[in-house]
Amino acid sequence: DSGVTQTPKHLITATGQRVTLRCSPRSGDLSVYWYQQSLDQGLQFLIQYYNGEERAKGNILERFSAQQFPDLHSELNLSSLELGDSALYFCASSAGTNGETQYFGPGTRLLVL
Amino acid sequence: QKEVEQDPGPLSVPEGAIVSLNCTYSNSAFQYFMWYRQYSRKGPELLMYTYSSGNKEDGRFTAQVDKSSKYISLFIRDSQPSDSATYLCAMEGGGNKLTFGTGTQLKVEL
Numbered sequence: 001d002s003g004v005t006q007t008p009k010h011l012i013t014a015t016g017q018r019v020t021l022r023c024s025p026r027s028g029d030l031s032v033y034w035y036q037q038s039l040d041q042g043l044q045f046l047i048q049y050y051n052g053e054e055r056a057k058g059n060i061l062e063r064f065s066a067q068q069f070p071d072l073h074s075e076l077n078l079s080s081l082e083l084g085d086s087a088l089y090f091c092a093s094s095a096g097t098n099g100e101t102q103y104f105g106p107g108t109r110l111l112v113l
Numbered sequence: 114q115k116e117v118e119q120d121p122g123p124l125s126v127p128e129g130a131i132v133s134l135n136c137t138y139s140n141s142a143f144q145y146f147m148w149y150r151q152y153s154r155k156g157p158e159l160l161m162y163t164y165s166s167g168n169k170e171d172g173r174f175t176a177q178v179d180k181s182s183k184y185i186s187l188f189i190r191d192s193q194p195s196d197s198a199t200y201l202c203a204m205e206g207g208g209n210k211l212t213f214g215t216g217t218q219l220k221v222e223l
Contacts, residue, residue, distance in 0.1 A: 002156065002158070031209075033209075033211075042213055042215040042216065043201065043203075043213040044213075045210050045211055056208055056210050058210055090156055090157070092156075097209060098205075099205045099209040099210060100145035100162055100205050100211075101147075101159065102159065104149075104157045104159075106155060107156050
């Protein structure tokens, strides 16, 4: 158990809908990272927050947004969902801003029908 | 061409064998190199991380980085059925962004 928690574990929704994924980092970690894992693209970095501020951005679509709250938990919002958004979404956390020691949560499996 | 290339396998070995997993990369800016293990339907688990070139050993696992060849390896000695998983290499070169390989699926058979 990495200490990173994610909810929900599974999510089934329809195209055009909006969903929110939630992540709680390990105790003491200030950075949260979001990743998307699909069969064809592998694990893709989406975005990083450090202590409430956006720190780095990857291949995140404009339909997706994230935030980190004062208690350091983070939410990833996915809107206008398309079939191709079906994937595993992982959250990871690390103590500082450097990305080399990240601990991953169990993931949220999203299925868009 | 992808920044990080990794043979997807599957790689099947008998129990007790030495396993060699490899990644090549093209971005000279990468300074930190990681190996993650991912069991089916689970999150990636950090196994090893090394900075720049050289070797690092942790129990049955040895990570090697050759920056001149842009090539990294993970060796698993005395492989066990519990080592059956997908192994992902990852690299970071500033900007806090990890770039992952697509993963190699390993199966260790009794």
